[in-house]
Amino acid sequence: xxxxxxxxxxxxxxxxxxxxxxxxxxxxxxxxxxxxxxxxxxxxxxxxxxxxxxxxxxxxxxxxxxxxxxxxxxxxxxxxxxxxxxxxxxxxxxxxxxxxxxxxxxxxxxxxxxxxxxxxxxxxxxxxxxxxxxxxxxxxxxxxxxxxxxxxxxxxxxxxxxxxxxxxxxxxxxxxxxxxxxxxxxxxxxxxxxxxxxxxxxxxxxxxxxxxxxxxxxxxxxxxxxxxxxxxxxxxxxxxxxxxxxxxxxxxxxxxxxxxxx
Amino acid sequence: xxxxxxxxxxxxxxxxxxxxxxxxxxxxxxxxxxxxxxxxxxxxxxxxxxxxxxxxxxxxxxxxxxxxxxxxxxxxxxxxxxxxxxxxxxxxxxxxxxxxxxxxxxxxxxxxxxxxxxxxxxxxxxxxxxxxxxxxxxxxxxxxxxxxxxxxxxxxxxxxxxxxxxxxxxxxxxxxxxxxxxxxxxxxxxxxxxxxxxxxxxxxxxxxxxxxxxxxxxxxxxxxxxxxxxxxxxxxxxxxxxxxxxxxxxxx
Amino acid sequence: xxxxxxxxxxxxxxxxxxxxxxxxxxxxxxxxxxxxxxxxxxxxxxxxxxxxxxxxxxxxxxxxxxxxxxxxxxxxxxxxxxxxxxxxxxxxxxxxxxxxxxxxxxxxxxxxxxxxxxxxxxxxxxxxxxxxxxxxxxxxxxxxxxxxxxxxxxxxxxxxxxxxxxxxxxxxxxxxxxxxxxxxxxxxxxxxxxxxxxxxxxxxxxxxxxxxxxxxxxxxxxxxxxxxxxxxxxxxxxxxxxxxxxx
Numbered sequence: 001x002x003x004x005x006x007x008x009x010x011x012x013x014x015x016x017x018x019x020x021x022x023x024x025x026x027x028x029x030x031x032x033x034x035x036x037x038x039x040x041x042x043x044x045x046x047x048x049x050x051x052x053x054x055x056x057x058x059x060x061x062x063x064x065x066x067x068x069x070x071x072x073x074x075x076x077x078x079x080x081x082x083x084x085x086x087x088x089x090x091x092x093x094x095x096x097x098x099x100x101x102x103x104x105x106x107x108x109x110x111x112x113x114x115x116x117x118x119x120x121x122x123x124x125x126x127x128x129x130x131x132x133x134x135x136x137x138x139x140x141x142x143x144x145x146x147x148x149x150x151x152x153x154x155x156x157x158x159x160x161x162x163x164x165x166x167x168x169x170x171x172x173x174x175x176x177x178x179x180x181x182x183x184x185x186x187x188x189x190x191x192x193x194x195x196x197x198x199x200x201x202x203x204x205x206x207x208x209x210x211x212x213x214x215x216x217x218x219x220x221x222x223x224x225x226x227x228x229x230x231x232x233x234x235x236x237x238x239x240x241x242x243x244x245x246x247x248x249x250x251x252x253x254x255x256x257x258x259x260x261x262x
Numbered sequence: 263x264x265x266x267x268x269x270x271x272x273x274x275x276x277x278x279x280x281x282x283x284x285x286x287x288x289x290x291x292x293x294x295x296x297x298x299x300x301x302x303x304x305x306x307x308x309x310x311x312x313x314x315x316x317x318x319x320x321x322x323x324x325x326x327x328x329x330x331x332x333x334x335x336x337x338x339x340x341x342x343x344x345x346x347x348x349x350x351x352x353x354x355x356x357x358x359x360x361x362x363x364x365x366x367x368x369x370x371x372x373x374x375x376x377x378x379x380x381x382x383x384x385x386x387x388x389x390x391x392x393x394x395x396x397x398x399x400x401x402x403x404x405x406x407x408x409x410x411x412x413x414x415x416x417x418x419x420x421x422x423x424x425x426x427x428x429x430x431x432x433x434x435x436x437x438x439x440x441x442x443x444x445x446x447x448x449x450x451x452x453x454x455x456x457x458x459x460x461x462x463x464x465x466x467x468x469x470x471x472x473x474x475x476x477x478x479x480x481x482x483x484x485x486x487x488x489x490x491x492x493x494x495x496x497x498x499x500x501x502x503x504x505x506x507x508x509x510x511x512x513x514x
Numbered sequence: 515x516x517x518x519x520x521x522x523x524x525x526x527x528x529x530x531x532x533x534x535x536x537x538x539x540x541x542x543x544x545x546x547x548x549x550x551x552x553x554x555x556x557x558x559x560x561x562x563x564x565x566x567x568x569x570x571x572x573x574x575x576x577x578x579x580x581x582x583x584x585x586x587x588x589x590x591x592x593x594x595x596x597x598x599x600x601x602x603x604x605x606x607x608x609x610x611x612x613x614x615x616x617x618x619x620x621x622x623x624x625x626x627x628x629x630x631x632x633x634x635x636x637x638x639x640x641x642x643x644x645x646x647x648x649x650x651x652x653x654x655x656x657x658x659x660x661x662x663x664x665x666x667x668x669x670x671x672x673x674x675x676x677x678x679x680x681x682x683x684x685x686x687x688x689x690x691x692x693x694x695x696x697x698x699x700x701x702x703x704x705x706x707x708x709x710x711x712x713x714x715x716x717x718x719x720x721x722x723x724x725x726x727x728x729x730x731x732x733x734x735x736x737x738x739x740x741x742x743x744x745x746x747x748x749x750x751x752x753x754x755x756x757x758x759x760x761x
Contacts, residue, residue: 161319161351162412163364165319165345165413168364172368180355256396257356431555432710433706433708434761440761459680500748507681
C-alpha cells in the first residue's frame with residue numbers, strides 16, 4: 001500500500017495550506033473591513049512589501065543584507081562559543097581536575113541571562129562589533145557547555161570498562177568513548193543555543209546598531225513604520241526556522257548511530 | 263595431557279564500604295582455571311559474580327587476596343584478557359568493523375593488518391555482510407556476536423564472559439550457545455563464563471563451579487564430561503540439571 | 515458447550531502495508547483455560563498481542579470475548595509484560611489497589627482482595643514498600659498480584675519471567691498456577707520458552723514463522739505439579755521443539 005504514505009503526506013500539506021490560507025483570509029477581511037486596519041496592515045500589502053524589500057534598500061541595505069549582517073554576527077560568536085563550550089564541557093565532565101578548576105566560575109556565569117551583560121559589554125568593548133560578539137558568545141557558550149558536561153557525565157560505565165579491557169588508555173577513552181557518547185547531548189545544546197544566539201543578536205542590535213534584523217525593528221518603531229517592523233519579525237522567524245532545519249540535518253548525519261530509522 | 267594453570271585466584275575477597283558499614287561481596291575465592299578449559303561460574307542472584315569477574319579482568323581490585331594470570335599478578339586491565347558483557351556494551355557510534363577493530367587500533371596496529379584481522383573474527387562469528395552496520399540495526403543475537411568478535415580480536419589468552427546471553431530470548435539463547443561452542447572449538451581459549459541459567463551451564467561447561475549468593479563464595483564443583491554437542495533433554499543432562507539446581511543457594 | 519467459550523479469535527489477519535504479519539489465525543479459548551502460545555523468535559508475537567489488546571486495528575477477522583467484539587471498557591482484561599510495569603511512586607499495596615480503585619470496589623472488599631493476592635505471592639509483609647526497595651522477582655510478583663486482584667475475565671501474559679533465574683522462575687510459575695486455580699481466570703500466556711509453555715499450559719498453541727499462522731494446537735494433560743524430567747514431559751517438550759526449531 002505505497003499510496004497510503006503519499007496520501008498521508010498529501011493530506012498533511014493540504015491541511016497546512018488550508019489552515020494558513022484560512023488565517024490569511026481572516027486577516028485580510030479583518031484589516032479591510034474593520035477598524036483593525038488602522039493598527040495592522042493587511043496580508044497582501046505586507047507580502048508585497050516583503051518581496052519589494054529584497055531588492056530595495058531599507059536604510060543602507062536590502063532585507064537580505066540586514067539578515068546577512070545579523071547572521072554573520074551569530075555564526076562567528078556561536079562557533080567560538082560552541083567550540084569552547086564543547087571542549088570545556090566534556091573536559092569538566094570527564095576530568096575531575098578540569099571540573100574542580102572551571103566549574104565554580106561556570107556556575108556563576110550560567111544563571112545570568114546574556115542580555116543582562118549588554119550594558120557591561122558596552123562599557124568594556126564600546127558600541128562596535130565586539131560587544132555583540134561577546135553577548136552572543138555568552139548565550140551560546142553557557143548552554144553548550146552545560147549540555148556537553150551532562151553528556152560526558154552520562155557516559156555508560158560499561159562502555160568505559162569495555163574500552164579499558166580492549167587496551168584503551170585515558171586520553172583515548174576521552175576521545176573515542178566520552179566524546180561520542182556526549183554528541184547527542186551536545187546537539188540538543190546546539191539546538192537551544194542557536195535559538196538563544198539568534199534571540200540575543202536581535203536584542204543587541206536593538207540596543208545599538210546601524211544595520212541588522214534588530215535594527216530594522218527598532219528603526220521601524222521610531223519611524224512609526226509598522227510594515228517595516230513586521231518585515232523584520234517575519235525575517236527573523238524565517239531565518240530562525242532555516243537555522244534549526246539545517247542543524248537537524250547535520251544532526252541526522254552525525255548521530256545516525258543513535259536513531260533506528262532507515 | 264598436562265594441565266597448565268592459566269588463572270589462579272588466591273583467597274580473593276571483596277568488601278564494599280558504604281558510609282559506616284562494610285558488605286562482603288566476594289568471600290575467600292580459591293579458584294584455578296586450566297589452559298583451554300571452559301569454566302562456568304554458576305549461581306543465583308546478582309551479588310558478586312560480576313565483581314569476581316571484574317577482579318580477574320583487572321577492572322576492580324580485591325580487598326584481600328591475589329589473582330594471577332599466566333603466573334603474573336593482575337593489577338589492571340591487560341591485553342591477555344578479553345571480556346564479553348551481558349548488556350549491550352558495543353560502542354553505538356561505531357560500525358561492526360569499528361567495534362571489532364577498536365582494541366587493536368588502540369594498540370597501534372596498522373590499518374591493513376587491522377582490517378584483515380578484524381575481518382577474520384567477523385567471519386568467525388558469522389557476521390560477514392554486516393561490517394558497516396551500526397549496532398542499533400542489529401538484532402540482540404547479532405550484537406552479542408559482535409561483542410564476542412571484539413573480545414577475540416585482541417587475541418587474548420583468557421576470555422571472560424559475564425552472562426553474555428542474559429538479555430536474549432530463550433530460542434536465540436540456544437542458538438548462541440551452539441554457536442559459541444563451535445567458535446570455542448575452532449579458536450580454543452581459556453573461558454570463564456558467568457551465568458544463572460543451568461541449561462546454558464550444562465551445555466557449555468567442562469567444569470561448573472556453583473557459587474553461593476551474597477557473599478559470593480564457592481559452594482561446590484562439578485566436572486562435566488558429557489560428550490559434545492550435548493542434548494538439552496538427554497537423560498544425563500536432565501539428571502545433572504536436577505542435581506545442581508537442587509544444590510543451589512536458595513536464599514534470595 | 516458453546517457457552518463455555520471465553521475468547522474466540524476468527525480469521526485474525528494483520529498487515530502493515532504490503533507486509534503480511536498475521537495470516538488468518540483462528541482459535542478458541544475456553545473459560546478458565548490456561549493457554550500457552552509459543553512460536554519461533556520473530557514470529558509476530560508482539561503484533562499478535564497488540565491486536566488482541568486492540569492497540570492495533572486488525573486488517574481482517576474478529577476477536578470475540580463472551581461472544582461480543584472485544585471491548586476494553588466492557589471486558590475486564592489484564593496484562594502482565596516482561597518489563598517492570600509497577601508504578602514506582604506507589605507502594606506495593608497502592609499498586610495492587612490501583613485497578614480496584616478504578617473499578618470502584620468497596621473498601622472492605624478491596625482490603626480483603628489485596629490481602630488475598632499478596633498472601634499468595636508472599637508479599638503481604640512487604641505491602642508498605644516501594645518497588646525500588648524490592649528485588650526484580652518481587653517486583654514482577656507485584657505486577658502479577660495487581661493483575662489478579664481485579665479478578666480479570668482474561669489475563670494476557672507476555673513472557674513475564676523472561677529475565678529471571680530458572681529456579682526462581684519455577685517457584686513463581688507454581689505461584690501463578692495457584693492464583694489461576696483460585697481465581698478461575700482465563701489465561702493467555704505468550705512465551706519463547708518451550709519448557710515453560712509445557713510446564714504451565716492446559717494446551718499449547720504453536721505458531722509458525724512470519725506470516726504467522728497457527729501450526730498446531732496440542733492438549734497438555736500431564737498432571738500437575740509437573741516434573742521437567744518425567745518422560746512424558748520430555749516427550750512433549752521435544753515434540754513442541756521439533757515444531758518450532760530454527761536454531
